[in-house]
Amino acid sequence: MTITGELFIGNKTLKGENGTLTAIAAATGEALEGAFGGASQADLDAAAKLAFEAFFVYRDTKLEERAAFLEKAAENILAVGDELIERAMAESGLPRGRLEGERMRTVNQLRLFARVVREGKFQDQRFDPADGERTPPKPDLRLRKVGLGPVAVFGASNFPLAFSVAGGDTASALAAGCPVIVKAHPAHPGTSELVARALQKAVIDCGMPEGTFSMLHDSGYEIGGALVAHPLIRAVGFTGSRKGGLALMDTAAKREVPVPVYAEMSAINPVLLFPEALKARGDKIGEAFAASLTLGAGQFCTNPGLILAVEGEALEAFTAGAIKALKAIPAQTMLTPGICKAYQDGVARLVSHDDVSELAEGLEGDAYHGQAALFETTAASFLKDKSLHDEVFGGAGLIVKCADLAELETVVDSLEGQLTAALHITEGDHAAAKKLMPKLEMLAGRLLVNGFGTGVEVSPAMVHGGPYPATSDARTTSVGTMAIDRFLRPVSYQDMPVALLPEALQR
Ligand SMILES: NC(=O)C1=CN([C@@H]2O[C@H](COP(=O)(O)OP(=O)(O)OC[C@H]3O[C@@H](n4cnc5c(N)ncnc54)[C@H](O)[C@@H]3O)[C@@H](O)[C@H]2O)C=CC1
Numbered sequence: 001m002t003i004t005g006e007l008f009i010g011n012k013t014l015k016g017e018n019g020t021l022t023a024i025a026a027a028t029g030e031a032l033e034g035a036f037g038g039a040s041q042a043d044l045d046a047a048a049k050l051a052f053e054a055f056f057v058y059r060d061t062k063l064e065e066r067a068a069f070l071e072k073a074a075e076n077i078l079a080v081g082d083e084l085i086e087r088a089m090a091e092s093g094l095p096r097g098r099l100e101g102e103r104m105r106t107v108n109q110l111r112l113f114a115r116v117v118r119e120g121k122f123q124d125q126r127f128d129p130a131d132g133e134r135t136p137p138k139p140d141l142r143l144r145k146v147g148l149g150p151v152a153v154f155g156a157s158n159f160p161l162a163f164s165v166a167g168g169d170t171a172s173a174l175a176a177g178c179p180v181i182v183k184a185h186p187a188h189p190g191t192s193e194l195v196a197r198a199l200q201k202a203v204i205d206c207g208m209p210e211g212t213f214s215m216l217h218d219s220g221y222e223i224g225g226a227l228v229a230h231p232l233i234r235a236v237g238f239t240g241s242r243k244g245g246l247a248l249m250d251t252a253a254k255r256e257v258p259v260p261v262y263a264e265m266s267a268i269n270p271v272l273l274f275p276e277a278l279k280a281r282g283d284k285i286g287e288a289f290a291a292s293l294t295l296g297a298g299q300f301c302t303n304p305g306l307i308l309a310v311e312g313e314a315l316e317a318f319t320a321g322a323i324k325a326l327k328a329i330p331a332q333t334m335l336t337p338g339i340c341k342a343y344q345d346g347v348a349r350l351v352s353h354d355d356v357s358e359l360a361e362g363l364e365g366d367a368y369h370g371q372a373a374l375f376e377t378t379a380a381s382f383l384k385d386k387s388l389h390d391e392v393f394g395g396a397g398l399i400v401k402c403a404d405l406a407e408l409e410t411v412v413d414s415l416e417g418q419l420t421a422a423l424h425i426t427e428g429d430h431a432a433a434k435k436l437m438p439k440l441e442m443l444a445g446r447l448l449v450n451g452f453g454t455g456v457e458v459s460p461a462m463v464h465g466g467p468y469p470a471t472s473d474a475r476t477t478s479v480g481t482m483a484i485d486r487f488l489r490p491v492s493y494q495d496m497p498v499a500l501l502p503e504a505l506q507r
């Protein structure tokens with residue numbers, strides 16, 4: 001398939017004329033096939049108008065039809081075939097195995113939401129019958145949840161399939177009955193085009209209203225901002241930097257009618273090593289940590305960037321295991337030259353920090369490669385300098401040595417909101433771990449034991465979220481079936497004649 005660089009506005013494609021963006025090969029920095037035309041305000045208005053009109057039809061589609069549409073989208077993505085994987089590899093620098101896995105995750109996520117839609121429980125229908133005998137008389141009340149309206153989706157650079165055009169935000173918004181306008185990520189515009197084509201075809205194949213799906217390119221930040229500000233957009237899903245997420249939250253808050261922005265931003269995902277676990281298997285935990293830290297060049301928002309432990313011999317065994325493993329890990333291509341530069345700058349800041357020691361580096365790589373790095377500091381220094389709490393997006397980890405468990409708890413108290421917190425424990429650590437549980441529940445969206453947070457299971461019981469700045473709204477998740485709730489709101493029907501009630505509430 002030729003990459004056309006076009007915009008997808010409802011069922012049409014057209015070349016944007018508001019500037020151009022070029023796809024870059026992550027491994028070499030060279031330009032790839034396709035010049036992507038940026039959308040204008042008029043293109044955005046057209047997509048938003050179609051989405052808003054589509055909403056009134058799409059939200060009332062039969063659940064079976066909506067589910068079949070999601071399944072068709074999954075089928076069409078698979079039908080793109082190897083070209084999708086090849087293009088995503090070139091644009092993101094991620095290896096084939098990872099992207100094939102991510103494609104299945106994307107497809108299965110759409111299929112999972114199809115099952116959620118078919119089941120219908122997300123509508124949360126409630127029936128509270130009238131009671132005329134009561135004083136005062138009680139009205140007949142019925143409730144269901146409905147879609148919010150058109151949703152803007154900003155996909156993530158680090159998951160060009162599972163968190164992008166047809167990723168979790170899009171799947172959950174479509175499942176909720178909301179049309180979607182995607183602002184394509186500039187790091188993988190060709191991958192985005194191939195997936196957008198599959199989604200547009202699914203809309204047509206299934207006879208869904210035109211405007212159920214659109215995708216725009218932005219040659220800068222103008223159209224992304226205008227999309228969030230657009231009066232016909234009713235919610236926003238975002239995965240990316242804290243700076244980007246905050247800018248879009250600010251735009252949404254300043255609208256005449258503010259709308260929710262579900263932004264997943266930065267996290268350093270603390271890993272707490274408890275004394276008995278360290279004594280029992282410190283070196284093994286160290287090795288496993290180095291592997292998780294450097295998975296996908298460390299470009300996961302769930303990356304375990306921070307180790308907290310009590311200093312001593314057992315921690316030294318962990319550190320030795322991590323250093324040995326890390327030194328043998330090859331540098332890997334990073335997603336974009338910009339992300340690579342931000343990583344190198346972050347590592348350089350740690351290297352030159354007076355209170356931080358560099359323990360190890362991974363193997364050296366080429367210009368666009370991220371070289372893993374491991375650092376160490378004391379709890380006192382970490383508590384003193386808030387800049388040490390910042391995410392360094394990539395394979396860099398910081399060990400914080402605490403004098404005792406009380407100091408470790410003080411460090412936990414000082415942390416910003418996180419996506420995950422991991423505990424490494426044996427039974428002998430249960431009492432100490434239990435003491436920290438209330439604080440950890442306040443800190444993170446997911447608490448996990450004897451593992452690391454990378455590799456998020458798409459499950460009904462998953463929370464991929466957490467208090468600010470991990471996300472903009474700790475009440476939600478962007479992965480798993482509960483993600484649908486972000487794009488729904490409840491409507492109550494009081495003493496409504498049956499003829500006026502939505503079909504699902506007529507009984
Ligand atoms: N926590 C996480 O899940 C992730 C964090 N990151 C962080 O973000 C950095 C840059 O990565 P990107 O993916 O490029 O994130 P980004 O936040 O710069 O961009 C994400 C998306 O938002 C758009 N955008 C950003 N700022 C905007 C603004 N002010 N107005 C309108 N649109 C805007 C971009 O065009 C892109 O489509 C990384 O170095 C890393 O630090 C990146 C990926 C995932």
Ligand SMILES: O=C(O)CCC(=O)C(=O)O
Binds near residue numbers: 163301455456
């Ligand atoms: O680890 C995962 O599977 C998902 C992580 C994620 O959401 C991210 O890195 O943006």
